[in-house]
Amino acid sequence: MARDLSALFAPESVAVVGASDDPVKWGNWLARGALRGEARRRVYLVNRRGGEVLGRSAYASLGELPERPALAVLAVPPAALEGTVDEAIAAGTRALVVITAGEADGDAGGARDRALAERARDAGVVLLGPNCLGVFDAGAELDLVSNDLPRGSIGLISQSGNLALELGMLAADVGLGFSRFVSVGNQADVHVAELLHEMAAHDETQLIAVYVEDFRDGRAFASAAEAATRAGKPVLLMAIEHTEATARAVASHTGALASDSAAIDAACRAAGIVRVHAPQELVDIADGLLRARVMRGRRVGVLADGGGHAGIAAALLQRAGLELPGLSEGLRSELRDGLPATAAVANPIDLAGGGEQDIHSFDRTTGALLRSGEVDAVLLTGYFGGYAEYSDAMGRSEASVVEALADAAQAAGRPVVVQTMHPDTAASALLRRRGVPVFRSIERAVDVCARLAERGELAPAGVPALRPAAAPVADASTGDTDSSYTTARALLSAAGVPFVEARTVADADEAVDAAAELGYPVVLKALGTLHKSDAGGVALGLRDDSALAAALSDMRARLDPPAFTIERMAALSDGVELLIGARWDARFGPIALVGLGGVFTEILRDVAVALAPVDELHARSMLLSLRAAPLLQGARGRPVLDVDAAAAALAALSRVAASHPEIAAIEVNPLLALPGGALGLDARLELAAPNEAGR
């Protein structure tokens, strides 16, 4: 059940502890900010020396206040923090915002943080921070931050103060701002998932932007983001990825390919989160999503007054995977009627000076394009927005064009996106007010179109629940041998992953008998050997008894394995080698992966990743999202392969991974996709180190 966070955003009273007259101190900024909301609530300044602060008498402690303060913000020296928290709890505070950062706060999991959070929780007090930069709520006029922030409809949750400041500056430039801003600090108590839920329920917040370095419970975060997305509030995420390989899972391909960043991407797809990588990108995409409708397809009509802008926009749109459909003869003739003879009415449409001659060329053309249903959006690029420079009359005409463009977009339910070399004019401001996003650079206008199209296509895949933990896998590894292959094979076979038939044998006689049963050619593998393939513990394509016996005797001499397996050699050329795998991510839990197997796996890095477990339908869509998918579907005269069988194997493996938190990584590589069925040819398992198991 969700906690009540109202005291954090709309308290009836606020106490600023550590309030100060010194204009370079947090206690000063916070006190001044709190007083700006005094029309809405009682504000108490607390300073242990008492006396006057900002011209009013300060209380020496929270205990002296005439009432229980709903919210207390603490900017006190680190050494005084614990005592002040106790004092605040004793004074009946319902929410604490802890600005104070101790020496060891770089360690977010620090013992002091945990102790503080526990004390607050025990008392039913909500604690934000420590080491946070405050909280801001535009509607409630709560302003407990160090800098002025623009007001608007973006809810911002950030783990960095300077980034929040930068986002505020960039947003203000285009008439956007924040409904709320929360700096999460060390997330000792209140964490990002809880705040996402709160923002999703906040009427004034229409879009949620998150910058986070530490997801804490990544699945809870993804679930909260999914709920916000489904409630119609897009979630934009800027996350720092850790580029070092996960220490536990380096031996498998899955560990190398399902990177930290890929896990974040998987969470984003599950939750419908829009992932961004930089502040300007975040604000530009927020601009597009807040102002424009999403696109119902990928078709864009481009309108410019000049071949240069038309051509550049067209090329960039195509690079971004959008389409520039040819226009029907009917539409072209309608467009031609309203334009000068020099205009090119293909797509892109180049008015070729027609805009200057008759500025209503812009809205006539845009209107016709939108009404036609032949495009899903119109991108207007180039000079438009600056005609007031010609004359006042031209400026007035331009304003009427803006109104007509906005009306046409609204009537058609299709977006108009504008790039202009005049982004700071009255016309551009009017475009924005009327719900038409305006960008200075064509790159960004195109990127926003691509995001609007993406958003129109994709619903959240859904954040799967974890499965109940199954009995842990027994680890039979000892020293330089391991049981990876046999254990993985047994576990996955039981779950329904098909493997090539195999016989365990102890010596050459047994091997020859097994081969006779299976039929030549066969594969011989030395069991219990770490990295058996690299160590020469696998012999492929053995055609007869003597080849088999020779290979076995050679392996025994070199590796002295406890046993061998004999397997039927699969006809690789009949199918496509895939890799299916999963790894346990410290933040997001089990992550499933599928990719092209064999020699191309790590060269091409053609993989799809999702939060595990995935069902068969989802597994199928992952397979079909690979660049190499045409090879499964009969491209270039190849046989059509059994995608359903491969998908079923992936789903089964993902369920195994999701029930076994002690498995760091598990993979089948290759899984041979065949015209009828799929066949695991090798497998690998890595258990977490004992102190990491049972997460």
Next chain:
Amino acid sequence: MARDLSALFAPESVAVVGASDDPVKWGNWLARGALRGEARRRVYLVNRRGGEVLGRSAYASLGELPERPALAVLAVPPAALEGTVDEAIAAGTRALVVITAGEADGDAGGARDRALAERARDAGVVLLGPNCLGVFDAGAELDLVSNDLPRGSIGLISQSGNLALELGMLAADVGLGFSRFVSVGNQADVHVAELLHEMAAHDETQLIAVYVEDFRDGRAFASAAEAATRAGKPVLLMAIEHTEATARAVASHTGALASDSAAIDAACRAAGIVRVHAPQELVDIADGLLRARVMRGRRVGVLADGGGHAGIAAALLQRAGLELPGLSEGLRSELRDGLPATAAVANPIDLAGGGEQDIHSFDRTTGALLRSGEVDAVLLTGYFGGYAEYSDAMGRSEASVVEALADAAQAAGRPVVVQTMHPDTAASALLRRRGVPVFRSIERAVDVCARLAERGELAPAGVPALRPAAAPVADASTGDTDSSYTTARALLSAAGVPFVEARTVADADEAVDAAAELGYPVVLKALGTLHKSDAGGVALGLRDDSALAAALSDMRARLDPPAFTIERMAALSDGVELLIGARWDARFGPIALVGLGGVFTEILRDVAVALAPVDELHARSMLLSLRAAPLLQGARGRPVLDVDAAAAALAALSRVAASHPEIAAIEVNPLLALPGGALGLDARLELAAPNEAGR
């Protein structure tokens, strides 16, 4: 030999024909612009009605001027253009700038344009346009354009007026501008390659920016750009690519993969051109190349005052292929000594508030990084640039930090690049003046670092000269059969491309004899069949006489080919299938291509493209630039393949293509790269349609 274009840029006298008092007419803008340079040259206004223009008496015709005008700019009605050109030639003009656009000027190859150009050339007159927007030379104070342009060191050649205007606005924002601007219009006489040569020789021009829709002679353009690059003047190219498939070469993979855009990329690599795709990108990269030194490696040190900016920059740099090296213990301890205890002195370096506490943390850290030699550049990101907001004293300190940063960059010969949320402050302006590029968005700062690194690594590959045309290939195609395979095979074999051994046979008896000579398994191909593979005209892996005879009889029944070939079946698993090919590009001439062959060719589009011919060394570097190159070099336990043999085949094929302008496309697919040698297994040839041959 280069023509003398001095009259175009620095004429002793200028006549404006069509000069007007009407402030919305070109004749008005040009006349006012020309008069701004009157201190430097005599200016004559010409209007056929005579009378007064701009308060001075106008001449009724060029013939009435008191002297031969060095340059005449013509803004006359289309109908009067030819007569006015004749008049200007008769009046002894040395250069003509033709603003006038006729009705049919959309057709750049129009007959009227050609006739005008011929008349001018015959008279030794240089003609710019028609349909151009003028010319500007900052140093010569020649201002024959419609808008104010900022002055600076960029030479701009553009085929679009609005784009030039936009580039000017973006450049002015960051203190950059134009040394020259030339609008090329229809390029009837003066064209972009000639202007590139002229810009390369122009002292005040330090960087050349080109926007072009029509390259004319693309090789001449590339050669001119190569010369400019080698003269130390970077050339930035924004080109419109035509995305439709080249009509002539659609049947081959080479036609599909060596796209219009890939041909432009090939020309850029040959000439050392920096290709960009949008105006803001062009200006940002010009900013970086003009102000900063190129990087001598890919190692970047990141410095921020806050974990958010540090982490985002680090992630983006790694995505852009740059490196964030770990720092030596010696350097880290040097850095630690100068910074607060909370600072993280890994790479990225996070001052964690240290910048606020001591602003010289920035220059101390940057200086130490640059001096260490452990990084090739420093990227400073976040708040720096805005400390004057704290106090005047802080602003003065910040200015001294800027000087120290710039000095450190200069002393080390390594660039400092800055991203700041305060790009419009005095500190940022000072950074720019001192040679430190400053960007508002981290994406662009990172992109510029990547370009500086690229530029430090790559010299122009060189624009190869075309080869003398060889005797044309005879085309024996008729109706639904073609001679593509045999002709291509013969032509390429003669040039030194190795092919698998083959025997032409007429019937089953001959086939069996041939197979006995070659040894089973063999391949049977039906000759003279268009798309033989799709039509079932290829049978692979025939293991004995009866299989061969059956396949032949089946093909005969279905296809009735004039003949067959029998070829030894190559062991595909021993090698890697490549595709080598070439096509003739209408602008850039022969383009050579190499890529991964087989089923992955068009799925992966892993290709390298270059202007043909390429020599063996260049061919080798193309092969090794493929994503799949590790497969050639023994990755994952595979055999090391004979890259030299594959390179020799590619070089030989490229020489054939470069000697045969009548070949639209030629390819060997697959070319099997083997541990010893390379072997062509199939080939294809497309001749140009008769009216296109002999280009």
